[in-house]
Amino acid sequence: MGKLIKTVVLVNVLSAATIFILSNTIDYFATTRLSDFLFFTCIFIWGIAALTWEGGKASRNYDVDYVTNKMKSMVSGHDLQAEKHKHYRQNFQFGLVMFIVGLPTFVLCVVLKFIR
Numbered sequence: 001m002g003k004l005i006k007t008v009v010l011v012n013v014l015s016a017a018t019i020f021i022l023s024n025t026i027d028y029f030a031t032t033r034l035s036d037f038l039f040f041t042c043i044f045i046w047g048i049a050a051l052t053w054e055g056g057k058a059s060r061n062y063d064v065d066y067v068t069n070k071m072k073s074m075v076s077g078h079d080l081q082a083e084k085h086k087h088y089r090q091n092f093q094f095g096l097v098m099f100i101v102g103l104p105t106f107v108l109c110v111v112l113k114f115i116r
Helices: 002-025 034-052 069-074 080-115
Strands: none
Touching (some): 002 034, 034 080
């Protein structure tokens, strides 16, 4: 739990710094309200999560069912199916962590939006 809290703080600080730098260089990201800044930060974090979190979709990039016999002979002592499952699990776990990291920013953005 402590590791997750450290990850939440670190990722939110890094993404807020990234959005701050983008807001100074690109006019589209220039914000005047804190809720808009937090929204961009949340979208940035969840964008990273979306890139890695497949969410149950089968990946065709690393499909071991279509491996030819010639390829199987080159990696005869290696379990391709276990490696595919391991990579899928790691991507899913990282995406889920990034989704959880973005939740506090999103909640704070919504709360600030309704207060003002």
